[in-house]
Amino acid sequence: MKLPLLPDNLTLITRTWLGLFLLMGFFLLLPRLCHATRQVTLAWDANQETTVVGYRVFCRQASDGYNYSHPIWDSSATTCTLIGLDEYTDYAFVVRAYDDSGNRSADSQEVWFYGQTALPSQPEATSPGNNFSDLFLTPVLQTAVFTSPDPNDRHLQTQWVVTRVSDGLCVLDVTSSTCLTELDVPPLVLEENTQYSWVVRYTSVKGALSDWSSPSGFTTGESELDEDGNGIPDDQEVGMSIDLDNNGIADAEQNDLRCVNVFEGAGQIAVEAPAGSGVTRISAIESTDLTTIGAVDRLPFDLPLGLVSFRLEMEQVGGIARVQAYFSEPAPQTAKWLKYDMTNGWQDYSAHAVFAADRLSVEFEIQDGGFGDADGVANGIIIDPSGFGVATGAATPAEGDSHSLTGSSSPASSGGGGGGCFISTSTFWN
Ligand SMILES: [Ca+2]
Ligand SMILES: [Ca+2]
Ligand SMILES: [Ca+2]
Structure with missing residues (x-):
């Protein structure tokens, strides 16, 4: 038995954005995909053996292997156009030749068709409300949930930045993969009777970075637990x-x-x-x-x-x-x-x-x-x-353990710390 040679020179020859008018029956629809937004055409050199009667194309995503029992295309032609590819997903392709006795070649070289990078939506500060005044000194900052045009992308990290308004001094700049939409500002970061502005931005698991949120401001109140103002409760x-x-x-x-x-x-x-x-x-x-x-x-x-x-x-x-x-x-x-x-x-x-x-x-x-x-x-x-x-x-x-111990008081409605994602909140400066 002599196996067919590998198909050679597999290439992507077009990367056309798919319009609705192209949705015609002679295209093969990729399985398991629900966002028909791209198409790709593959081409390769014909095998020289006279016994070769066809080719099969296989597809995988980065996290998967090839499933050789399910070619996405099977024909005697040496070019194929695939539609229905997700806009944001990377795909790899190989071709195998087969002969009239059912013998199959090994894989051609692999080619990749890379998806677009979707930027996460701009985050939104939700609490405390913008220009909230008389805020206690270890507030919980909260933001809206992560969203992205790419339905397969998720929230990985949030960068939290708090700035003192009077002189623009950054007083907090932390990036966390646990405090994604809620952050307890650590003790002693904020001072009393001071105006601050804060912003966040999100990083997705696919490495896309959102814009910064629109700045939100607040002003802290008095620290009633340090009446003499010497820095010690x-x-x-x-x-x-x-x-x-x-x-x-x-x-x-x-x-x-x-x-x-x-x-x-x-x-x-x-x-x-x-x-x-x-x-x-x-x-x-x-x-x-x-x-x-x-x-x-x-x-x-x-x-x-x-x-x-x-x-x-x-x-x-x-x-x-x-x-x-x-x-x-x-x-x-x-x-x-x-x-x-x-x-x-x-x-x-x-x-x-x-x-x-x-x-x-x-x-x-x-x-x-x-x-x-x-x-x-x-x-x-x-x-x-x-x-x-x-x-x-x-x-x-776990981070979650701390939540149940402190309740979920909102900085806008309560003087208590907690409910958020902690460093170590103190009750002394509320
Ligand atoms: Ca510092
Ligand atoms: Ca001493
Ligand atoms: Ca004191």
Whole structure:
């Protein structure tokens, strides 16, 4: 038995957009396609063997293999026109020759017919309503669902950008594949009595990028939990007896060190950024209510002093902060320095952190717009939620777990945090 040779020089010779007038019976309709928007003509050289009596064309999409029991075309001709191809889908084709004894050749070379890229529809900010005023400081931003002209495309990622209106400073620029239409703005990103503008854009699983949404604005209200405006929630301020860095000066009196009482706990945590640290000022610090992240008994880490969030104002945009945190109780030997943020979830930050031998402090580095900076942008400000924790063996909670714990309060109607996609929302600044 001698197999036919491969058909040679398979080419696409036309790529005509299909009009309704071309829908005539002698075209073969591709199976499984519902959007008859394109056609393609294939051609190849005739085999020289006199025994060859026909050719079969096979088609596949990128994610599939060829189904050799179902040719999409079968004839003695050496050209075929296929219609009914989806506008946005890529197709591959091969041809096989067969002879009068039923012998079949192997595949010709493969040719591709690429689809158009459909841009996702422009996203729309839905909540808070445009120009909403007196908004609390950890709002949930919400947008309309992803749509695309390509029915086979889906939502992959959303980029969220929040800008301070007075000077155009970008205060948040994060891209998330979990916070697709809802984002909880992390604590300390927003300041009180300040006007902001925000936009989003969507990326599809096929890699298409939408336009930016039309800008939506809001103005924050007062922070009633920091009446003296010193950047520490009043009910977390420490007494004069606390001196975690053991320098003989009450931590409450220091400018380069800020200390807080742990949220509903018995302990303190302080962050120090002295001269040479790359930081000009620790402008805010607060201990986080862990229940805003998820059920505490299901968190993947036990966090004896919780998480502390702080805002560093940097000497240089994009600079590296070298800071130290002090604890009222030693971190266990097995504890890691951890972060939790909306785009990365829980992160072991050990690569940038060194615990002291007595485990009462840790030195760590954060880069503005780089590693460890939760605002995602080089803007002269570092936003950092972190703390020491010991793995509990519990699985990392899914994003969805946090939703049920906090309800689904809307920023337009409630002062409560939650309902959205979290980094670590605090109740102190509502
Ligand atoms: Ca205060
Ligand atoms: Ca001190
Ligand atoms: Ca930053």
